[in-house]
Amino acid sequence: MPIVPDAGGDQDDRDQGAADFGGPLFRDEQEPDIRPQEPAAPQTANAAKKSAGRDLRAAIGVGVGLGAVILASLFIYKPVFLGVIVVAVVVGLWELTSRLAEKKAIRAPLVPLAVGGAAMVVAGFVNGAEGAWVAMAFTALAVLVWRMTEPPEDYLRDVTAGIFAAFYVPFLATFVALMLAADDGAWRVLTFLVLTVVSDTGAYAVGWRFGKNKLAPRISPGKTREGLLGAVAFAMVAGALCTHFLIDGGVWWQGLLLGLAVAVSATLGDLGESMIKRDLGIKDMGALLPGHGGIMDRLDSLLPTAPVVWLLLVVFVGST
Known part of the structure; x- marks a missing residue:
């Protein structure tokens, strides 16, 4: 499964010095570390190269x-x-x-x-x-x-x-x-991955620049309503393009609906895993992927989005 950003993630404080980058290579929202903290140590040169730890x-x-x-x-x-x-x-x-x-x-x-x-x-x-x-x-x-x-x-x-x-x-x-x-299965999966990445990147870009109103502060303080609107807009445009050019028999208006559904499901998936981690009192599910956390920290927006994309593509163009 691919490494993609968390859906709907935005900067909790847009004035921070080192921003958490969105897109397919970075976590766009860092969960607050609620574990017991050691006394703060002086910042080193290596620490300055890190973003939010x-x-x-x-x-x-x-x-x-x-x-x-x-x-x-x-x-x-x-x-x-x-x-x-x-x-x-x-x-x-x-x-x-x-x-x-x-x-x-x-x-x-x-x-x-x-x-x-x-x-x-x-x-x-x-x-x-x-x-x-x-x-x-x-x-x-x-x-x-x-x-x-x-x-x-x-x-x-x-x-x-x-x-x-x-x-x-x-x-x-x-x-x-x-x-x-499906016969064009590789392109369907690619569309699914691209839309999730674009949705998350749009959420980060718009939320970091314009985000003011928190989406779910008790679950994930970094997410904003403006970021969600950015996710929707970016995903709908990408959905129209992907459906038209990559999916056999697909048309652009179907991609608009697909992108809207992906933005919503990816955001809910990210919030769902945030709830699990808060209940467990952890920051990440694992440490297998340096700079990313664990595999589950990368799958949070993908897992609930997969059935949504599959179903809509079956409705729009069939299952084969």
Whole structure:
């Protein structure tokens, strides 16, 4: 899965010296660090090269490298890109279940989630939506049975968290595989990625310059209503262009609706993961990607956007 910015992110304080850059290489909004803080140390030259605690050089390098691998796999051989989705799903599940265990003592079983998540993605690509639903059902059943091997205390809590994780990460990611399975699947997936990136970049650019009214201050203080309008405007223009030039049978007005839907779903996805991280009391889901956080910190706007784009493209141009 690609490295893209968080949807609807804007600067919490536009007068800060070092801005958090938006676009596909940077996190455009940094979650406030609510962990216990050590006494502040004098700023060094290396710290001055970082933006909001993130190394911009590392962010650029990681973003460019992963972006190149993802695009190459997408257009060279579809099964390779399918493998990229599976890897992202498994790593995302590992991050999510690890944080749940560390911060809430919730033991969502990783093994059936990882196996079932990979099966969901492959089943969706091979057998369509029906295959994905069947794999989801068996994954939920496997979570229920696997957890029975441990003491019964907190059983309901743990399996509920496990089923939530199965839906939130692999099931939503399966819609990328459903898009990929179409004859023009690579272009559908590219449209999905481009619109999410453009939406997030538009949110950052407009919010950083004009943002004054907070969108959801208790969830994500950096997001503004002006940023959301920027996301909508940028995504609608990009949607019209992508639908007209990249999607077989697509017309520009369909792209306008597609862009509007992407801007809304990507923003809600970002806010949703912010809620999870605030509940867990963490800044990032992981530290696997230098300058970006974890895989889940990159998937927050993509996951809920995937079913939206898949459905609208099916309605507009069909599923094949």
